Amino acid sequence: MTSTLLYFREQVLKNIDLERIDELKNQRESLLREVNDAIQRVMNNTGQYLSSRVCNCLSELIADEITGYGPLRELMEDESISDILVNGPDRIFVERAGKLELVDKRFISNEQLIDIARRLVARVGRRVDDSQPLVDARMPDGSRLNVVIAPVALDGASISIRKFGSGQRTLANLIEYGSMNEMMANFLVIASRCRVNIIVSGGTGSGKTTLLNAMSHYIDEGERVLTLEDAAELRLQQPHVVRLETRMAGAENQGQVTMRHLVVNALRMRPDRIIIGECRGEEAFEMLQAMNTGHDGSMSTLHANSPRDALARLESMVMMSSAALPLAAIRRNIVSAIHIVVQVSRLPDGSRKVINITEVMGMEGDNIILQDIFSYSAQAERSETGAIQGSFTSYGLLQRSTVYQQAIVHDMQEPLKQLFGNKLP
The missing domain is CATH 3.40.50.300 (P-loop containing nucleotide triphosphate hydrolases)
Structure with missing residues (x-):
């Protein structure tokens, strides 16, 4: 199933109208419809079909990836979380109230994790690749981002995000x-x-x-x-x-x-x-x-x-x-x-x-x-x-x-x- 999702993700990202998508980044319902239409076109062209539940999940996943954070989007929006720590595609930890806990989010593959990491650092005019596998940057919302990829990271890419709290403590x-x-x-x-x-x-x-x-x-x-x-x-x-x-x-x-x-x-x-x-x-x-x-x-x-x-x-x-x-x-x-x-x-x-x-x-x-x-x-x-x-x-x-x-x-x-x-x- 993972290989099928990877295939559909790759085909959708290849064939989707990125200029149109950029206009919809702040309109989530419209973005989901656009991504869902792209998935339907891929199914019609390849003859491979997904159930409506899987199709909806894939739409959410690709929409989140396009807007920047992928499966981390909900974690970034959760005010109770202060740190997000990604140890490879399968293990994502968060800190709540000073305690670390494993969450049920995951990336499809290490390739998707690296693609999202590259998009995040590209937002702030930086790049991450084999020649520069370590990046430390500040996101537009003030959050601190650290990315480590191969050959430095041995068990998959690592992302560490120190979130920028919305409220001031007195x-x-x-x-x-x-x-x-x-x-x-x-x-x-x-x-x-x-x-x-x-x-x-x-x-x-x-x-x-x-x-x-x-x-x-x-x-x-x-x-x-x-x-x-x-x-x-x-x-x-x-x-x-x-x-x-x-x-x-x-x-x-x-x-x-x-x-x-x-x-x-x-x-x-x-x-x-x-x-x-x-x-x-x-x-x-x-x-x-x-x-x-x-x-x-x-x-x-x-x-x-x-x-x-x-x-x-x-x-x-x-x-x-x-x-x-x-x-x-x-x-x-x-x-x-x-x-x-x-x-x-x-x-x-x-x-x-x-x-x-x-x-x-x-x-x-x-x-x-x-x-x-x-x-x-x-x-x-x-x-x-x-x-x-x-x-x-x-x-x-x-x-x-x-x-x-x-x-x-x-x-x-x-x-x-x-x-x-x-x-x-």
Whole structure:
């Protein structure tokens, strides 16, 4: 049966009027009728016949393929799904509520899977073939697409899609989901308004960009903000925002614009704040320089398992740059540039939590001193539904806190004192 479907698919795609189909991409009923008519013509010409049920299924399949996503269309339209992971034509996984699950969708063959992958990357002016088997791109709706085909992929082509959510999460939403408590949210609001330099660290899919987006709502509307990203996910509401995005090299290996290029250029654009979607390489050196030269309130995310690991990873990324600095000088730069590290994590039950809000206090000898302001600790017992239970703890601010000094400068020391019960100096 699979060979018959493959044959009909191939014949329909060969004989269908593509110009007519392009006009019907947004009219699904008309598109299905057009595809069904094409299938009927193939049956009449070849003498092979399909049942009405199979014919309707094939019409749906070809219509979905023509419009772009093939059997992934329904998954792309499902708001509860955050990631779609295709491991060859027969195994499609999705992530819902932080958990992976296998779905009953499949491709007819690996050839159909590769054809759809090629159409998707062609939409954004890219190509995937034997000479370029790896492609990373951003779809027109903002979703992040990664495609791997043979000879790199051994068990069939692989497609990974990180969907671009339609709704914005606020700090109030994160409180509602149990990711943080109200006191932590209020502290992050004050820190954002006081132009504290913040790093959000965590693992893949832990909610780093979501939290960064939520904190960005509290940036003053009078500030000029530049956002620099590999794939545009930040959605700031301020009136004076300039959005920049990196660019991969083209077919002739030219035209690449790296994050480091964007950071260097951003410094010439008179920004008040620079927000880097993710810091992952040698651009870390320029980012620290920006934070150290008057661009207070800058923010970024990076991958790390704890606040201390985040700073250690920053050290490594600075060493990747051409700046031949001793380790002590790199650490001094980090201490003067970074004020707050917010650690987020996706727990085994699929929930996302703010595990630590940690302040960088300074250096003692050759070591960076960190002080937790808030932390989350899990309990041994789980709820009846299997959810991890735990509690958030507040440790307050120390007398030499940079956050408190910034609050004084921005006339927000009183809200900060009320937050911590007037226990500040």
